Every structure is written in C-alpha cells, then in structure tokens.
Amino acid sequence: MPSALPSGEPAPHDGSLPAAALAELGDGAVSLYLHVPFCATRCGYCDFNTYTAAELGSAPGSSRDAYLAAARAELALAARTLGPRRVDTVFFGGGTPTLLAASELVGLLDAAREQFVFSPGAEVTTECNPESVDEAYLEALVAGGFNRISFGMQSARPHVLRVLERRHTPGRVAQVVRWARAAGFGSVSLDLIYGTPGESAPDWRASLEAALACEPDHVSAYALIVEEGTRLAAQIRRGDVPAVIDDDQAEFYEIAEQTLSAAGLDWYELSNWSRPGHQCRHNLAYWRGAPWWGVGPGAHSHVAGVRWWNVKHPRSYAAALAQGRSPAAARELLDATDRRVERVLLESRLSDGLELEVLTGTEQNRVAGLVERGLVVSGKGRLALTVRGRLLADAVVRDLLA
Known part of the structure; x- marks a missing residue:
C-alpha cells in the first residue's frame, strides 16, 4: 500500500502562500510535476501513491476523467497562486502516466501551457512503462510537445523481474527506445533497479549491458529499498525470498559506476548518469532547491521554504478541487x-x-x-x-x- 503522508500544519483552503515566499520567488521560473496515480498492476516492491482499477472501483471521483478535470483545476489554482510565471521543466510521473491516452497526456500539457509561459527549450518528460505504448503513441507525444522520455526497464533478467513483479516482453525495451528515437524524442532515459533479492553481480552486469546496448542518453540506477507494507517486505519476512544484502548493493553500485562511465555516461547525481547535455533538468531543480508545484493526488510541492503535499486518494483529491478548495493535506514552513x-x-x-x-x-x-x-x-x-x-x-x- 502507498506510504503515509507526513504530518504538518493545516494548509490554506485557497492554496495561498505567505507573502514572504512570493517575494523571495520574485519573477523566477518554476517547475511542474504532474502525478498520474494509475497503474495496471501493483508491483510487489512499490509503495508509491498509485492505484489499480480494482483498487479504485467505480465510486465518483475515481475515474480518469475525474482525475483529468481535477488536475486541470489544480493547474489553474497554481497559476492564480503564483501569478504570471515561466516554466522551465515539466515532469509526468506516477504510477504509469502512459496508461492515459496520448491525447489525454498532451491535453494536460496544453492545460499547463494555458496557465503558464513555457521557457524556450523547456524540458518536458514523461515516465513510461515499455509495455504501455506503441509507435503512434510516442509520435503523438512528440507532436504534442514532449521531448524527453524515461522508460522503466528495471532489469534484463527474467528471474529478477519476477521478484519485482514486473513484466516485459523480451526485446521490448530496445524496441520502444528505437520507436522513441524515430518519433523525435531529444533525450531517452532508462531506469534500472539493483540489489533485488536473488540478483547476482553477473545478473546486474547483464542488465547494464542490455541497457547500454539500447544507446540511451541517460540511465538512472536505484538501489532497491524494501518498504514496510509492501508484498516484497512480507515475502522477505516469511522467508519466501532472501533479504536484500547491503554489501551486494554497494558492489552493484560500483559496477554501475565503472560500466556506465566506461560507456561515456558520467554521473551527475548519486543515482543518475548521462551523456553530455542530457542531464534531467527537472530532477536537478529538486536537488538544487528550485521551486516546483506538484499536481495530483499525493503530489508534493516546494516554493521558497514552503513545502506542502496533497491528499493521497484520487477521490479526495478530485472532491477538494470540485469544491473550489486546494487539495493540500498539510504544509510546513522551513526556517x-x-x-x-x-x-x-x-x-x-x-x-x-x-x-x-x-x-x-x-x-x-x-x-x-x-x-x-x-x-x-x-x-x-x-x-x-x-x-x-x-x-x-x-x-x-x-x-x-x-
């Protein structure tokens, strides 16, 4: 199940920010994050704020249409709160954003453009499950203004994917990378996970080599973290799968550094490597403390020392915005x-x-x-x-x- 939200002080119903925060922001640019909370299935290791169709059911406010309307309403709220504002980066994450139709994703991007002025060359990224798209879908995203895509590869080894409860058709990742290149994406990234129970050093090397064979511009490699409340945590506790070994994860990180750097991808953040000019500008904005507004259920935002987070469930999120209220659950003011x-x-x-x-x-x-x-x-x-x-x-x- 998704992890719990932090505690904090009540957030204003109108979404307003302290005058001091707006003054500090001045006329600076912001980034936008749009959280799409839908997944076809829940992977055993995942505690992100995502929901399958079975988990959401058919209650009012749970549909894709309700989410899309609510996200547009929150974009309008962000524009009213921040005033005329330039946007440098946009990132669609989840969940699986590409469970939405390409026209729906592009429609949300268009809604953001209606509310904000996009900087020339603004970076627009979506995460993508390789099984969820085809050539026409990727072409529609590029035509609609997306220029960066991040495919969730995780591993090239079937037994590792089984533990993670991920499913990929053999050769699918290489295929979708080719389609993304042909469609015109300027940057293509692959996400990998290392340290999965039962994964060996040769397994990890094979995944890195398979990723590099696709010639990506960017690779993210994350150590598996076993979160309490997930199926994987329960499996480890019962002894159904072995525990994650910290020393193995350290070794795998060193293998990643050696392998990726030898292939011309330089590390620029602990878990991220890229070819020159292909760093993820959106994530750099997070790490450098730049302002961003997170749209969607459970999304977090930060502007000039004010951090807030939205209610988690799509129904509660949609209901708040339908009533003209901010969907923020709480906030904190950083000194x-x-x-x-x-x-x-x-x-x-x-x-x-x-x-x-x-x-x-x-x-x-x-x-x-x-x-x-x-x-x-x-x-x-x-x-x-x-x-x-x-x-x-x-x-x-x-x-x-x-």
Whole structure:
C-alpha cells in the first residue's frame, strides 16, 4: 500500500502562500510535476501513491476523467497562486502516466501551457512503462510537445523481474527506445533497479549491458529499498525470498559506476548518469532547491521554504478541487536552519558538489577528516563526494552536520 503522508500544519483552503515566499520567488521560473496515480498492476516492491482499477472501483471521483478535470483545476489554482510565471521543466510521473491516452497526456500539457509561459527549450518528460505504448503513441507525444522520455526497464533478467513483479516482453525495451528515437524524442532515459533479492553481480552486469546496448542518453540506477507494507517486505519476512544484502548493493553500485562511465555516461547525481547535455533538468531543480508545484493526488510541492503535499486518494483529491478548495493535506514552513541543512543534504548528492560557504566554521573544520578518509574531495571552494563517499552519502552528511 502507498506510504503515509507526513504530518504538518493545516494548509490554506485557497492554496495561498505567505507573502514572504512570493517575494523571495520574485519573477523566477518554476517547475511542474504532474502525478498520474494509475497503474495496471501493483508491483510487489512499490509503495508509491498509485492505484489499480480494482483498487479504485467505480465510486465518483475515481475515474480518469475525474482525475483529468481535477488536475486541470489544480493547474489553474497554481497559476492564480503564483501569478504570471515561466516554466522551465515539466515532469509526468506516477504510477504509469502512459496508461492515459496520448491525447489525454498532451491535453494536460496544453492545460499547463494555458496557465503558464513555457521557457524556450523547456524540458518536458514523461515516465513510461515499455509495455504501455506503441509507435503512434510516442509520435503523438512528440507532436504534442514532449521531448524527453524515461522508460522503466528495471532489469534484463527474467528471474529478477519476477521478484519485482514486473513484466516485459523480451526485446521490448530496445524496441520502444528505437520507436522513441524515430518519433523525435531529444533525450531517452532508462531506469534500472539493483540489489533485488536473488540478483547476482553477473545478473546486474547483464542488465547494464542490455541497457547500454539500447544507446540511451541517460540511465538512472536505484538501489532497491524494501518498504514496510509492501508484498516484497512480507515475502522477505516469511522467508519466501532472501533479504536484500547491503554489501551486494554497494558492489552493484560500483559496477554501475565503472560500466556506465566506461560507456561515456558520467554521473551527475548519486543515482543518475548521462551523456553530455542530457542531464534531467527537472530532477536537478529538486536537488538544487528550485521551486516546483506538484499536481495530483499525493503530489508534493516546494516554493521558497514552503513545502506542502496533497491528499493521497484520487477521490479526495478530485472532491477538494470540485469544491473550489486546494487539495493540500498539510504544509510546513522551513526556517533558515532547516533550509541550510536541506541544501547540504541535496547539493552534496551532485557531482558539482556543495559550496563550502554553506557550512558553518565548525562544519568546515570537519571536511579535512572526510578527505583523509577518502569520502570527499575539496577544492575551489567546493566539496564533492568520491565513489566511496557516494556509497556512504548519508553518513557523510551526518558527519558534516554532527
């Protein structure tokens, strides 16, 4: 089941933001995230805020049409709240956005264009299950303004996909990448998961090699996290599948770094590698603390130190907007200390590293010890993680901020 929302203070029903946050935002650009909460099936490892048709049923507010109307209404709310605003990046995630018809996805993008001014060359991405699209679908997305696509490959090994409860027709990923290229997508990304119970180092190498054979512009490789409440967690607890082994995941990360970098994809964030010019600008906006508005059930937003999150269930989400209310469940106001700590946490994940001036004098004094331990490199006023430091990134941040 989807994980629980955090707690927070009540969010204004009109979606308004504090005057100080709007003043800090000024006339700067924002990013938009649109969460599509639908999936054909629920994978055993997933605790994202997604729902199958069987889980939603036929109650009012659960349909695709209700979601589409509500998402358009929230885009209008965002425009009223933020005022005339430029948009640099848009990202459709989920769930499986491509369970919507191509015309429906393009329609949501058009609705965003009606409310905001898109920057020249704005990055527009959708996630995609390889089994959910064909050539005509991909061509329609490009014609409608999408220029980046991220296919959920996860693994090339059938027994690993079975544990994850993912299903791909053999050769399907390579096929959809070819279709995406022919359709005109400027950037094509593949998502992989490593450390699945029963996955060996040769299995992981085979998945990386299969991904690289598709010649993607970008690869995301995420360590499997077993979330409580998922079927996979229950299977591990019962002993039906072996537990995830941290040492294996560390080895697999090093294999990914070696394999992807040798193929010309450079790491730019802990779990992301790209060819030059193909970094995901939308995700970089998150890691650099830029403002974004999240549209959809359970979507999170952040603008100038104000963070809020929407109600999770599609029915509750649609009902709030139908009544003219913000769908926000709660929010939190970050003070200067919170924002500085978050900046350290996020920017240290990037290959560009963190400006040392963000750290206090006491924290800067700890950098030399991290350098001696081979966890970071420091120079030109910045701190960046080594490969070993990337394996221990959370511990590095804790040591810095201790």
